[in-house]
Amino acid sequence: MTLWFVNARLIDPEAGVDYPGAVRVEGAAITEVLAENMPQGAHEGGGRVIDCAGRCLAPGIVDMGVQVGEPGARHVESFRSAGRAAVAGGVTTIIARPDTDPPIDTPEVLEFVTRRAEAQTPVRIRHMAALTRARAGREMAEIGFLSDAGAVAFSDGSRVVADTRVLARCLTYARGLGVLVMGHPQDPGLSQGACATSGKFASLKGLPGVSPMAERMGFDRDMALVEMTGVAYHADQVTCARTLPPLERARRNGLDVTAGVSIHHLTLNEFDLADYRTFFKLTPPLRSEDDRLAVVEAVAAGVIDVICSMHTPADEESKRLPFEAAAAGAVGLETLLPAAMRLYHAGALSLPQLWRAMSLNPARRLGLPGGRLAAGAPADLVLFDPDAPFVLDRFALHSKAKNTPFDGARMEGRVLGTWIGGAQVFPFAEA
Amino acid sequence: MTFNGAHFLGIDGLRPDEITALLDLAERYVALNRSASKHSDALAGMTQINMFFEASTRTQASFELAGKRMGADVMNMSMASSSLKKGETLIDTALTLNAMHPDLLVVRHPLSGAVDLLAQKVNCAVINAGDGRHEHPTQALLDALTIRRAKGRLHRLVVAICGDIAHSRVARSNILLLNRMESRVRLVGPPTLMPAGAADWGCEIHDDMRAGLEDADVVMMLRLQKERMDGGFIPSEREYFDRYGLDAEKLACAKPDAIVMHPGPMNRGVEIDGMIADDINRSVIQEQVEMGVAVRMAVMDRLAATLRDARQRERLRSSVDG
Numbered sequence: 001m002t003l004w005f006v007n008a009r010l011i012d013p014e015a016g017v018d019y020p021g022a023v024r025v026e027g028a029a030i031t032e033v034l035a036e037n038m039p040q041g042a043h044e045g046g047g048r049v050i051d052c053a054g055r056c057l058a059p060g061i062v063d064m065g066v067q068v069g070e071p072g073a074r075h076v077e078s079f080r081s082a083g084r085a086a087v088a089g090g091v092t093t094i095i096a097r098p099d100t101d102p103p104i105d106t107p108e109v110l111e112f113v114t115r116r117a118e119a120q121t122p123v124r125i126r127h128m129a130a131l132t133r134a135r136a137g138r139e140m141a142e143i144g145f146l147s148d149a150g151a152v153a154f155s156d157g158s159r160v161v162a163d164t165r166v167l168a169r170c171l172t173y174a175r176g177l178g179v180l181v182m183g184h185p186q187d188p189g190l191s192q193g194a195c196a197t198s199g200k201f202a203s204l205k206g207l208p209g210v211s212p213m214a215e216r217m218g219f220d221r222d223m224a225l226v227e228m229t230g231v232a233y234h235a236d237q238v239t240c241a242r243t244l245p246p247l248e249r250a251r252r253n254g255l256d257v258t259a260g261v262s263i264h265h266l267t268l269n270e271f272d273l274a275d276y277r278t279f280f281k282l283t284p285p286l287r288s289e290d291d292r293l294a295v296v297e298a299v300a301a302g303v304i305d306v307i308c309s310m311h312t313p314a315d316e317e318s319k320r321l322p323f324e325a326a327a328a329g330a331v332g333l334e335t336l337l338p339a340a341m342r343l344y345h346a347g348a349l350s351l352p353q354l355w356r357a358m359s360l361n362p363a364r365r366l367g368l369p370g371g372r373l374a375a376g377a378p379a380d381l382v383l384f385d386p387d388a389p390f391v392l393d394r395f396a397l398h399s400k401a402k403n404t405p406f407d408g409a410r411m412e413g414r415v416l417g418t419w420i421g422g423a424q425v426f427p428f429a430e431a
Numbered sequence: 432m433t434f435n436g437a438h439f440l441g442i443d444g445l446r447p448d449e450i451t452a453l454l455d456l457a458e459r460y461v462a463l464n465r466s467a468s469k470h471s472d473a474l475a476g477m478t479q480i481n482m483f484f485e486a487s488t489r490t491q492a493s494f495e496l497a498g499k500r501m502g503a504d505v506m507n508m509s510m511a512s513s514s515l516k517k518g519e520t521l522i523d524t525a526l527t528l529n530a531m532h533p534d535l536l537v538v539r540h541p542l543s544g545a546v547d548l549l550a551q552k553v554n555c556a557v558i559n560a561g562d563g564r565h566e567h568p569t570q571a572l573l574d575a576l577t578i579r580r581a582k583g584r585l586h587r588l589v590v591a592i593c594g595d596i597a598h599s600r601v602a603r604s605n606i607l608l609l610n611r612m613e614s615r616v617r618l619v620g621p622p623t624l625m626p627a628g629a630a631d632w633g634c635e636i637h638d639d640m641r642a643g644l645e646d647a648d649v650v651m652m653l654r655l656q657k658e659r660m661d662g663g664f665i666p667s668e669r670e671y672f673d674r675y676g677l678d679a680e681k682l683a684c685a686k687p688d689a690i691v692m693h694p695g696p697m698n699r700g701v702e703i704d705g706m707i708a709d710d711i712n713r714s715v716i717q718e719q720v721e722m723g724v725a726v727r728m729a730v731m732d733r734l735a736a737t738l739r740d741a742r743q744r745e746r747l748r749s750s751v752d753g
Contacts (some may be wrong), residue, residue, distance in 0.1 A: 200628030206444075206543035206565030206600060209627055277546030320522055322545035324563070 001049025002026055002062065003422060005381070007037045011058035011357035013375045023057060025379040028421035032375055037268045040292045055416060058355050059371050060092025060380035063333060064260060064362040065236055067157075067183075067416035068094070068115055068125075069400075071109065072101030077313035077400050079113075082333060083121025084398040087418040088425040090382035091309075093124040093370055095362065099157030105130035105141045107149040114150060122425045124380070128153045131170050131181060137161040141168045147179050152366045153233070153234065155182035158283045160218060162188045164225065171229040180365065185219035185243065186284060193248040194322050201270050207323060212240035212291060215284060219243050223250045226257060227377035232290055234365060235259040238304055239287050241294035248303055258365050262337045264330055266296055268405060278319045278326035279405045282310070296348045299357055305365065307357040309336040313401030331399045335406050341386050341413030351386070379422035388414035437737060438447040438550045438557040438728050441566040450608060454576050457722070457729035461576075464500070464725055474503035475533040482524075483560070484510040484540040484701075489695055489720065490560050490570075494537045501735075503535065521545060522552050529553040534738060535731055538562075556734040558727075564600050566720070570694055571604035572726040574713035576613070577719050578649055581690050583613040591643050592703050593619040594653035594675060597626045601694045602653060602709045606632055619643035620675060623664045640675050647685040651692045652677050655702050668701050678704040682713070690715045 003025040010021045010033065022039050024032035024047075042049050063086070069077040086094055097115070098104035104113060110127055117125035129151035133139045143154060154174060160183075161167040174181050191210040196202035198209025219235060223246060226233045238247060238259040250257045264282055269289045272280045280286060286294075298304040312329025319326050332339075340358065343349045349357075355371075362373030370380050394407040418426035436703045443452075460462040463469060483491055491507060498505040505506065510524070519527075521540070529535065529552070538546045538556045543563030550557040561567040579585050590609050596618050617632045618625065624714050630636055637643030644650060665671045677691065691707055691714045699705040708714050 195663060198627035200631040203597075203626035204561045204603065204632070205630050206603060211627070275547055317520065320520065320548075322540065322542035322548055322563075324542045324544075 002045060003379070004005065004042040004047055004049045005052055005383070006039070006042050006049055008052035008057035008383070009054060009337055010091050010373060011056055011351045011355050012350050013059065013360040014372050014374065016352045016356070017249045018056070018351050022381055023373070023381070025422045030375055030377045030379050032314065033373055034353050051119040051283050055383055055385050056351065057381060058351070059357045059373050059377070059385050060360045060382050060420065061090050061336060062093040062095065062362040062368065062370055063091045063309050063311065063358075064095040064306055064366070065097055065308045066094045066333060067097045067099060067313060067329070068079070069313060070100065070113055073313075074246070075400070076315050079117045079120035079125065081398060081400040082121040082311070084428070085331070085333040086123045086249045087416060088339045088398050090384060090415045091123065092380035092382070092418065093126065093368065093422045094333075095152060095366065096125055096127045096129045097157050098128050098155060099159070101270055103130045104128070105133050105135065107142060107145040108142060108149055110146055110149045110151060122420050122423065124152070124370070124420065126152045126368065128155050128182065130154070131156050132161060132166065133283055135159050136164060137166060139177070140166070140173060143170075143174055143179060144177055147177055151179075153180040153182050155236065156184070158184045160184055160186055160188045164221065168229065170226050173230050175231040176401070178232070180232045180234060182236050185215050185222055185224045185235050185238065187214040187217040187221075190214035190217065190239070191284075193329050194285065195281060195328070196273060197270050197287050199270070199288060201273070205273070205276070210285065212287060214235065215240045215257035216246060217244045220246055223255065223257070224251070226255050227253070230256070232256040233258075234306075236267065237261055237284060237310065238298075239265040239284055239295060244294060244303060258305040258361070259303075260308050261295055261299065261304050263307055263336050264310065264405060265292065266299065266307065267339050267342050268292075272405065278321065278323055279330060279403050281323060281328045282330060283328045296343060297311040300349050300353060301331075305357065307340065307354070307360040308362070309333050313399060314403045315401060319403055329403070330405050331397065331401050331403055334397050334399065335392065335404055335411070337382070337384060337415060338411040339406065339414035341411070344386060345412060379419055381419045384413060384415045384417060385411050385415040388412060390414065432460060437734075437741070439568060439734060440547055440550060440557065440559045442568045442571050442604045442611070445611070446550065446613050449675040450572070450575065450612065453572060453726070453729050453733065454579060456732060457576050457726040460725040460728040461722065464721070470502070471498050471500065472593045473728075474498060474501035474535070474735050477735060478532065479503040479505045479537065479731070480528060480533045481505065481507045481537045481560075482510050482528070482539070483508070484538070484545070485561070486511055487539055487560070488514055489723075490539065493720070493723040494727050496562060497724050497731060498535070500724075501728055501731060521549060525549045525552045528598070533697070535734060539657040555560045556738055558734070561600055564598050564603070566604045567600040567606050569727050569730060570601050571608040572639065572730070573719055573722040574605055574651065574692060574694070575608055576726055577691070577692065577715050577720045580718070581715055582648060585609070586614060587729050588614040588648040589617065589646055589722065590614050590649040590651060591617045591619050591647040592642065592651045593643065593677065595624045596620050596629065596653070598656050605651065606634060617643050617647070621665060634728065640681055641684045644681060644684040647689050649692065650677060650682065650685055652703050654694065655698055672701055676700070676702055676704060676720050677707055679707060682707060689713070692716065692719060695720070
């Protein structure tokens with residue numbers, strides 16, 4: 001079956017351009033990308049034609065670092081609810097985090113979640129696995145078996161492996177298998193007990209703070225071990241200006257290092273905590289405006305490779321607590337695209353730059369075929385209007401958990417349609 | 432947040448004229464408290480619940496006495512030992528109490544912002560009696576009243592706040608209030624006990640106590656909060672006393688008529704020399720306790736008046752609707 005997208009504004013992250021054109025899809029793959037609005041062949045041959053009316057057509061988002069509540073917290077977020085939120089937000093591939101309960105640290109658990117995910121949602125879900133058993137930082141997980149079972153990367157989530165000898169052995173072993181390790185750059189001692197970034201604001205509010213220096217120290221330590229072992233390493237979130245020079249240096253020295261950042265750290269800052277708003281409590285905590293600007297610039301310059309949602313569902317009860325006692329994290333699958341449009345409309349990042357970070361780079365880093373708008377790529381596509389304004393109502397989100405920091409926020413950017421492997425998955429078929 | 436609102440949660444949000452008005456009212460209660468019949472009926476018929484999620488003797492006693500002298504029915508709940516241990520959340524506790532129709536809720540909690548959270552969930556007046564390291568607004572008011580009575584004014588004074596600034600809600604509320612009243616605030620303490628970003632608060636920072644006390648009108652000592660130390664902020668109590676404990680020699684750097692304050696309870700020989708604390712010519716520590724009852728009466732008086740006005744309006748509205 002042939003599917004034509006005509007009269008579209010194509011976002012090509014590979015070439016770094018956007019231009020009016022058309023895309024032909026045969027079955028599950030893109031077969032042709034044309035720089036003409038209404039190609040001759042479109043209305044012949046009996047395929048379906050979708051008139052995009054000048055809206056943007058881009059590769060589906062590859063969201064690297066999503067927490068789904070399976071196993072352990074299906075009542076907070078299931079594969080089904082996360083999948084619905086994903087396609088409503090233009091996300092076609094979810095890279096699930098292993099910080100579940102129990103964690104994904106054995107091939108058996110990995111096979112279970114893989115089966116569950118496939119049965120529950122059309123979204124492509126790939127799993128990361130724990131680097132150490134029970135994410136406890138003491139013994140390494142079965143990295144080989146887990147890799148065979150389909151784990152795309154290894155990570156203990158936001159828990160730092162504090163023992164450098166354990167970490168060094170894990171990295172050495174991972175290097176031997178050629179697998180990717182995702183680290184959480186943070187010094188565990190300095191950040192202990194902190195729930196905000198230290199500074200005038202946190203001090204005034206009486207919140208225990210952590211210096212941005214803790215992130216750089218964690219990163220520096222990890223870089224030393226990467227240099228020692230030669231492993232492929234991805235820093236899950238680089239959120240401070242001080243971490244950027246060592247990141248650039250590591251790259252210059254030829255280390256196989258990439259870095260990501262959450263959309264929240266690109267669009268919000270510490271002042272958003274205001275009067276103890278727990279929906280803004282994140283890991284790591286929101287940073288100063290100077291840091292935010294530096295990190296946005298680093299994404300534009302390609303120093304930071306990946307933008308992700310760091311989707312972390314939390315139920316109402318765990319957020320309705322005093323700030324220090326409340327759970328950290330925010331949902332983001334559905335709001336990643338509209339929040340990214342804030343950066344686009346502010347002139348900070350172009351659409352191809354955004355899609356390079358949200359789709360192309362994560363796919364490349366994980367060895368997945370998506371993220372490209374080219375013949376031969378899978379037909380994972382999102383059609384969206386970057387200018388459509390709306391006020392976000394958190395109870396309208398498709399996630400089971402409604403802990404978004406954007407509740408009541410004025411946003412722009414609406415997903416009009418999402419396709420995975422050539423099949424339309426959004427808007428939902430049922431009314 | 433402002434005092435014209437329904438709650439009293441912090442100094443942050445109070446205007447200078449509101450602070451002055453509160454202190455003026457508190458003066459009247461000082462006179463009342465010194466008279467033979469220490470009774471007013473400003474809170475007659477009202478119920479006041481003191482909820483202390485953190486152990487306290489003085490503040491709780493002060494609020495209790497203030498409420499009783501104004502004719503309220505006062506109930507003390509020591510939360511540190513009850514429902515929290517049974518797993519009840521703060522909000523559920525608040526809603527349970529709310530159903531008992533209190534008029535005034537006095538709350539102390541070990542976490543910053545917890546009192547704000549609670550105030551959003553109940554429909555009575557909430558008074559912050561200290562939340563985490565955030566604010567302790569009635570302490571700042573009683574300190575201000577004590578200073579004003581000793582010095583005759585609150586502006587153009589040099590006030591040195593000394594000790595564990597980082598963990599102190601008393602310091603935060605005092606800094607906010609004194610800055611607002613146009614005094615010069617100095618923060619004196621070892622760098623490990625100085626909060627990050629304090630230099631941006633409009634205060635002078637000193638780690639040398641003698642320099643910090645130079646020409647000070649007021650020396651405000653803070654308790655070294657041992658219960659908050661998770662270890663290693665200072666090498667030892669005796670080294671701390673040597674560098675940052677207030678003794679006669681360091682006090683000599685301040686103005687000859689400088690007053691010495693302490694929010695209590697004191698650690699004699701740690702942050703303050705017992706001789707100084709007991710020196711009736713310099714120490715106003717006992718007067719602070721007296722002013723505490725008076726300012727709490729003033730605060731509750733104002734909140735009760737706001738509450739009555741609101742209820743009056745409600746009655747009028749329902750009679751018009753009916």
